[in-house]
Amino acid sequence: MGLAILGNMKFTVGWLYPDLMNIYGDRGNILTLLRRAEWHGFEASVVELGRGAATQMDEVDVFFFGGGQDREQALIYDDLRQFKQASLQQAVESGAQVLAVCGGYQLLGHYYQTADGERYDGIGLIDVRTEAGKKRFIGDVVVLSAIDGLTPSTLVGFENHSGRTFLGPNARPLGKVLKGHGNNGSDHQEGCVQGGVIGTYMHGSLLPKNPHLADHLIAGALRRRGGGALSHLDDSAELAAHGWVLQRAQRR
Amino acid sequence: MLDRDLARRRFLVVIRKTAAVWAGKATGTLSRITGRGGGTTLPGDVARAIDPKILTRLAQDLTYGSVVITGTNGKTTTARLLSWLLEGAGHRVVSNRAGANLIFGATAAALNRAGTDGRLKADWGVFEIDEASLPKAAAEIQPRATLVLNLFRDQLDRYGELESIAKKIEQALSAQPETARAILNADDPRVAEIGLNLSHKPLWYGLDDTSVASKTLPHAADARTCPRCGSSLIFDAVYVGHDGVYRCPKGDFARPQPEITATDIMLDGFESIALSIDGTRIEMPLGGLYNCYNVLAAYAVARSIDLAPSYIAERLRTFKAAFGRQERIEFRGRHLVLVLSKNPAGFNETVRTAVELANGKHFVIGLNDRKADGTDVSWIWDVDFEQLRDHASLVIPAGVRAHDLAVRLKYAGVAAEAPQTDPGKALDLLIKSTSEGDTAYLLCTYTAMLDLRAELVRRGWASPYWET
Numbered sequence: 001m002g003l004a005i006l007g008n009m010k011f012t013v014g015w016l017y018p019d020l021m022n023i024y025g026d027r028g029n030i031l032t033l034l035r036r037a038e039w040h041g042f043e044a045s046v047v048e049l050g051r052g053a054a055t056q057m058d059e060v061d062v063f064f065f066g067g068g069q070d071r072e073q074a075l076i077y078d079d080l081r082q083f084k085q086a087s088l089q090q091a092v093e094s095g096a097q098v099l100a101v102c103g104g105y106q107l108l109g110h111y112y113q114t115a116d117g118e119r120y121d122g123i124g125l126i127d128v129r130t131e132a133g134k135k136r137f138i139g140d141v142v143v144l145s146a147i148d149g150l151t152p153s154t155l156v157g158f159e160n161h162s163g164r165t166f167l168g169p170n171a172r173p174l175g176k177v178l179k180g181h182g183n184n185g186s187d188h189q190e191g192c193v194q195g196g197v198i199g200t201y202m203h204g205s206l207l208p209k210n211p212h213l214a215d216h217l218i219a220g221a222l223r224r225r226g227g228g229a230l231s232h233l234d235d236s237a238e239l240a241a242h243g244w245v246l247q248r249a250q251r252r
Numbered sequence: 253m254l255d256r257d258l259a260r261r262r263f264l265v266v267i268r269k270t271a272a273v274w275a276g277k278a279t280g281t282l283s284r285i286t287g288r289g290g291g292t293t294l295p296g297d298v299a300r301a302i303d304p305k306i307l308t309r310l311a312q313d314l315t316y317g318s319v320v321i322t323g324t325n326g327k328t329t330t331a332r333l334l335s336w337l338l339e340g341a342g343h344r345v346v347s348n349r350a351g352a353n354l355i356f357g358a359t360a361a362a363l364n365r366a367g368t369d370g371r372l373k374a375d376w377g378v379f380e381i382d383e384a385s386l387p388k389a390a391a392e393i394q395p396r397a398t399l400v401l402n403l404f405r406d407q408l409d410r411y412g413e414l415e416s417i418a419k420k421i422e423q424a425l426s427a428q429p430e431t432a433r434a435i436l437n438a439d440d441p442r443v444a445e446i447g448l449n450l451s452h453k454p455l456w457y458g459l460d461d462t463s464v465a466s467k468t469l470p471h472a473a474d475a476r477t478c479p480r481c482g483s484s485l486i487f488d489a490v491y492v493g494h495d496g497v498y499r500c501p502k503g504d505f506a507r508p509q510p511e512i513t514a515t516d517i518m519l520d521g522f523e524s525i526a527l528s529i530d531g532t533r534i535e536m537p538l539g540g541l542y543n544c545y546n547v548l549a550a551y552a553v554a555r556s557i558d559l560a561p562s563y564i565a566e567r568l569r570t571f572k573a574a575f576g577r578q579e580r581i582e583f584r585g586r587h588l589v590l591v592l593s594k595n596p597a598g599f600n601e602t603v604r605t606a607v608e609l610a611n612g613k614h615f616v617i618g619l620n621d622r623k624a625d626g627t628d629v630s631w632i633w634d635v636d637f638e639q640l641r642d643h644a645s646l647v648i649p650a651g652v653r654a655h656d657l658a659v660r661l662k663y664a665g666v667a668a669e670a671p672q673t674d675p676g677k678a679l680d681l682l683i684k685s686t687s688e689g690d691t692a693y694l695l696c697t698y699t700a701m702l703d704l705r706a707e708l709v710r711r712g713w714a715s716p717y718w719e720t
């Protein structure tokens with residue numbers, strides 16, 4: 001499988017805080033990146049980036065940053081700034097990709113403001129800000145993707161958040177909300193894309209049901225190494241699950 | 253004048269209570285006749301609308317009082333174990349049996365056993381209550397004992413995060429009078445945290461047999477950090493999920509020393525378990541390490557109300573599992589084992605028991621996303637379905653979200669059949685792909701189990717669940 005020329009190339013996933021930020025089946029995103037990279041002919045591995053000084057961050061092709069519970073999220077605020085921020089910024093500048101979901105999405109932005117007006121600073125890697133909302137948005141999400149050439153053009157997932165995220169001028173939305181609430185429930189936008197960073201509220205897990213987005217991340221990261229097009233995989237199972245969510249969204 | 257007012261008010265309370273009981277009972281009968289299920293919660297809705305205090309009033313009729321059981325996994329089995337023990341000792345027990353464990357289910361169960369005079373005719377109430385409903389339920393029922401089994405991630409869409417559930421449970425236990433007993437699982441860090449904050453010392457129980465423990469936490473483990481300082485906890489033993497023997501490296505938090513422990517544990521698939529508690533050997537027809545916790549918990553409650561150890565051991569020998577919790581059904585010469593599996597911690601244990609202990613080869617995995625299952629199915633990615641790889645010869649993904657399961661199994665490297673969203677077709681495929689004499693394990697979420705079971709009932713191979 002895969003192109004012979006890529007046979008011995010490595011592909012590395014960096015999982016930020018795997019023990020603390022993994023509430024919504026985030027392991028599904030990691031498994032999808034790893035398996036698909038293998039099926040495309042790469043030697044895939046995962047680097048766990050827990051609390052404390054991180055090594056190997058410069059080897060990472062795709063970073064994943066998931067959501068956590070409030071208590072766990074509070075435990076990583078300082079660590080993120082102290083040990084990860086600089087090398088994460090560097091990696092992104094050199095072409096690494098980042099997928100951040102829910103809590104991770106919020107933490108990569110400028111800040112998260114609680115209902116009492118208290119602000120928790122993020123690392124400002126993406127031009128978004130988040131404020132606490134009253135009602136929790138829970139349910140299926142279908143998005144018409146704004147990423148060029150993504151086939152199918154839809155993304156499907158499940159959202160569960162009370163944060164309202166707003167995009168600044170440097171961030172573009174990941175897509176237009178066809179079903180669900182998205183970033184804030186008011187501007188019909190979901191997620192953000194800024195350079196190689198994708199932030200989103202969609203879990204479910206996201207990548208298993210959106211194999212085209214997984215490949216987009218893998219291909220994007222490999223571009224800096226001069227990697228060509230990825231091989232074609234049989235995604236019938238993944239797209240059946242994707243299509244099932246689309247069908248249900250149409251029925252309701 | 254005042255006396256007359258008081259008498260009149262008392263009279264009205266009795267009338268209202270009786271009216272609520274009658275209306276509730278009538279609703280239950282009606283819903284059974286019209287075939288809308290076992291009438292497990294609707295009567296509670298109706299009666300509570302007429303008399304909002306109906307559950308408190310009925311609970312006060314109980315001769316000895318109530319035990320309330322909460323926690324993520326094992327409520328139904330533990331409630332059933334405790335009822336079994338009490339009934340065997342000659343007590344009349346009222347309990348919400350059919351898995352309807354919200355407060356309406358508890359109300360409906362009490363109504364069901366109330367007489368035409370509106371009085372509840374029973375000695376004990378054994379109620380399983382959802383974690384989120386505990387504060388309200390405990391305030392209404394005023395239990396003699398509250399049992400907290402464990403706290404795992406489960407249905408995050410419905411309950412919010414683990415943290416807020418833990419707070420709710422703590423709030424419910426703190427509000428109870430000194431006479432009420434909290435009986436808690438010392439092996440669960442989140443439960444321990446709750447208990448250590450209480451002003452009255454709880455009764456702690458826990459497993460004490462490292463031969464059945466593993467050293468590493470599974471992916472589904474939630475309570476990994478110290479509630480006091482946030483350091484990663486050190487686990488010297490892991491039994492189920494994040495339940496085990498743990499301590500903080502900084503020394504400010506550790507597993508409380510349990511008073512009631514289980515040792516010398518023997519596991520035999522879904523067939524049986526054996527364990528020693530306080531020197532009493534218990535052997536019973538239930539499978540899996542997670543059921544050792546349920547038995548230990550029921551034992552702890554039974555001891556706290558002075559049932560004799562020798563009686564407990566003898567009575568448990570003949571226990572029969574609740575609907576869908578390890579139910580066995582013969583289906584055209586195949587042996588079907590139905591095991592409810594509803595969250596990562598529970599699922600990991602049932603898969604482990606089926607593969608490692610029962611040497612299972614044939615599986616139907618059922619996943620629904622209705623309200624009772626949890627509408628968010630992302631948790632299947634935290635279940636170690638990889639355990640099926642190289643062991644299972646047949647895996648059928650079934651249920652409303654069978655397609656999601658098929659993807660999960662693909663990425664686990666498990667060769668599975670085509671997904672079957674129709675329960676009838678899933679059963680047909682199972683029969684076609686297994687031989688007579690084979691044993692198949694049906695591991696399903698709550699309503700996926702209901703759907704498969706309804707199909708078995710329709711075909712005449714199982715009886716309706718409210719009759720079991």
Ligand SMILES: [Zn+2]
Pocket residue numbers: 478479480481482483500501502503504505
């Ligand atoms: Zn500590």
